[in-house]
Amino acid sequence: MKETIYDKIFKPTTYTLENGKTVKQRASKTPLILILIFLAIYASFQATGVDLSLIFTRGSQFFVIILSMFPPNFGFISNIWAPLFDTIQMSLLGSLIGALFAIPLALLSSSNVIKNRLLNGFFKLFLSILRTLPTLVLALIFTFLFGLGTMAGTLAILIFSASYVGKLMYEHIENVDMGAFEAHESMGLSKVEAFRYAIVPEVLPTYLSVSLYAFEGNVRYAAILGYVGAGGIGLVLNERLGWRDYPSVGMVLLVLMVVVFIIERVSEYFRRKLS
Amino acid sequence: MNEAIRTQMGKAPNRKLYFTTITVIVLALLIWSFLGVDVTGLDKKGTGLAVNIVKGIVAPDLEFLFDFSSQGVAYLLYETIAIAFLGTIFGSLLAIPISFLMAPSVVSGPVAYITRLFVIFIRTIPSLVYGIMFIRVTGPGAYAGVLTMSITSIGMISRLYVDVIENLDRGVLEAMTSMGCTTYEKIRYGILPQLFSSFLSTTIYRFDMNLRDATILGLVGAGGIGAPLIFAMRSYRWNQVGAILIGLVILILVVEVISNKLRSRLVSGTN
Numbered sequence: 093m094k095e096t097i098y099d100k101i102f103k104p105t106t107y108t109l110e111n112g113k114t115v116k117q118r119a120s121k122t123p124l125i126l127i128l129i130f131l132a133i134y135a136s137f138q139a140t141g142v143d144l145s146l147i148f149t150r151g152s153q154f155f156v157i158i159l160s161m162f163p164p165n166f167g168f169i170s171n172i173w174a175p176l177f178d179t180i181q182m183s184l185l186g187s188l189i190g191a192l193f194a195i196p197l198a199l200l201s202s203s204n205v206i207k208n209r210l211l212n213g214f215f216k217l218f219l220s221i222l223r224t225l226p227t228l229v230l231a232l233i234f235t236f237l238f239g240l241g242t243m244a245g246t247l248a249i250l251i252f253s254a255s256y257v258g259k260l261m262y263e264h265i266e267n268v269d270m271g272a273f274e275a276h277e278s279m280g281l282s283k284v285e286a287f288r289y290a291i292v293p294e295v296l297p298t299y300l301s302v303s304l305y306a307f308e309g310n311v312r313y314a315a316i317l318g319y320v321g322a323g324g325i326g327l328v329l330n331e332r333l334g335w336r337d338y339p340s341v342g343m344v345l346l347v348l349m350v351v352v353f354i355i356e357r358v359s360e361y362f363r364r365k366l367s
Numbered sequence: 368m369n370e371a372i373r374t375q376m377g378k379a380p381n382r383k384l385y386f387t388t389i390t391v392i393v394l395a396l397l398i399w400s401f402l403g404v405d406v407t408g409l410d411k412k413g414t415g416l417a418v419n420i421v422k423g424i425v426a427p428d429l430e431f432l433f434d435f436s437s438q439g440v441a442y443l444l445y446e447t448i449a450i451a452f453l454g455t456i457f458g459s460l461l462a463i464p465i466s467f468l469m470a471p472s473v474v475s476g477p478v479a480y481i482t483r484l485f486v487i488f489i490r491t492i493p494s495l496v497y498g499i500m501f502i503r504v505t506g507p508g509a510y511a512g513v514l515t516m517s518i519t520s521i522g523m524i525s526r527l528y529v530d531v532i533e534n535l536d537r538g539v540l541e542a543m544t545s546m547g548c549t550t551y552e553k554i555r556y557g558i559l560p561q562l563f564s565s566f567l568s569t570t571i572y573r574f575d576m577n578l579r580d581a582t583i584l585g586l587v588g589a590g591g592i593g594a595p596l597i598f599a600m601r602s603y604r605w606n607q608v609g610a611i612l613i614g615l616v617i618l619i620l621v622v623e624v625i626s627n628k629l630r631s632r633l634v635s636g637t638n
Contacts, residue, residue, distance in 0.1 A: 133452075136449035136450075140509035146504065181399065185404050188400065224620060225612070226582045229582065239413075243405060312491065315493055352487075353491075
């Protein structure tokens with residue numbers, strides 16, 4: 093066992109074996125980690141002002157809105173269809189184009205395809221930074237640039253999909269066995285041909301499945317983009333919540349639930365087929 | 368390409384039909400979705416704004432960025448971390464019983480199915496709606512954000528927990544039974560060690576995601592850095608927007624790197 097600074101502070105226990113040899117076991121880090129976690133929890137309680145007793149005294153208030161959503165206002169459904177399809181179309185277009193943009197980004201980030209560390213690093217960082225920007229914030233910025241409407245939402249989704257699919261794809265491409273690629277090359281195929289026959293078949297199912305997964309999440313996410321005026325069903329949701337018309341909110345949520353459920357089932361079916 | 372390779376490749380199963388179908392479907396969906404989105408370009412006002420945004424990000428309000436009082440970016444980020452952290456802890460604790468109720472190998476089929484439906488129900492309600500509901504309970508502020516994060520985390524966490532529970536190695540338990548171990552020993556030495564590292568890894572991953580999601584809670588007044596960000600945007604103070612965004616991006620990148628390190632250690636099991 094190599095002695096580290098940790099072992100100097102927390103002495104390892106020493107055992108003497110039957111044959112007279114001594115072995116050391118490093119002191120467990122669990123107590124230390126637990127103390128750190130409890131400190132963090134305490135600090136978070138202080139920072140957020142969480143008071144658990146409030147849940148017991150006022151918790152019933154949470155159900156006031158939920159209960160007033162029942163029964164949902166079924167008549168409202170005629171107002172839902174158009175924005176609902178807007179939402180689906182927004183997330184579909186954003187996911188599709190985003191997934192297309194992800195291909196060059198992923199290739200440029202993969203160190204085994206483009207052998208330029210600087211370029212790889214740059215695009216990896218670029219993808220990470222894109223991914224950290226919350227979609228809702230992006231959507232808000234785009235509503236300033238492109239006006240209120242579905243365009244802003246689509247662009248926000250597009251950027252998120254490109255960064256998400258791009259990241260997962262370069263991780264996958266970098267882990268592909270390059271043996272097949274080299275074999276093809278040594279048989280006299282050009283780099284592009286070798287890529288086409290050795291790498292593409294390996295990567296394609298994952299690409300499709302990851303893109304589908306991104307789409308799935310985007311539908312759920314697109315539902316709230318309307319909050320910042322970026323089009324879709326979120327607009328209706330926001331408006332009804334503002335008017336405290338909870339039965340209609342209930343209807344919107346119900347429709348959303350059914351649609352998300354269907355899309356997830358379909359996408360899950362195809363993703364299972366792909367893997 | 369020489370002849371030998373050509374013949375070998377000719378032997379590969381012909382999947383042209385498969386790929387053509389996929390392409391046709393994707394193209395059809397692309398065209399359909401284009402119809403629903405009114406594509407607008409940048410007008411003159413938009414271009415001017417874009418320039419201002421870029422200017423704000425390049426030259427952020429540094430004083431605001433390093434302001435540790437309760438109005439500054441540093442403190443707001445701290446509050447956002449606290450919201451995400453507590454939300455993740457509560458969410459993962461709530462997810463433990465739910466995930467056991469979701470596992471067909473633990474409970475009977477119908478119970479598992481009903482719990483699954485219940486989780487889907489929880490998951491589809493957008494976080495902002497939860498925010499509004501919790502503000503009724505706690506009043507506006509970070510507390511409502513913590514409760515919202517706890518509820519919205521349940522869906523994903525319990526789904527990943529179930530996978531771990533379903534993949535438990537039962538051989539270990541059988542071996543322990545045959546050695547005469549008590550139920551407590553079986554849980555402590557047979558089940559917990561198998562579950563713990565995967566559960567922890569999932570929880571850390573969710574913390575990563577919650578940190579990102581916590582920024583939007585401010586929109587409904589549920590605390591965190593979201594509200595100042597949106598105020599700054601609505602009043603066109605782009606250098607403040609720049610300061611917030613830079614702080615946020617750096618924080619999330621740092622947390623992501625740490626979380627990836629921790630998780631790969633947990634998975635590989637090395638110290």
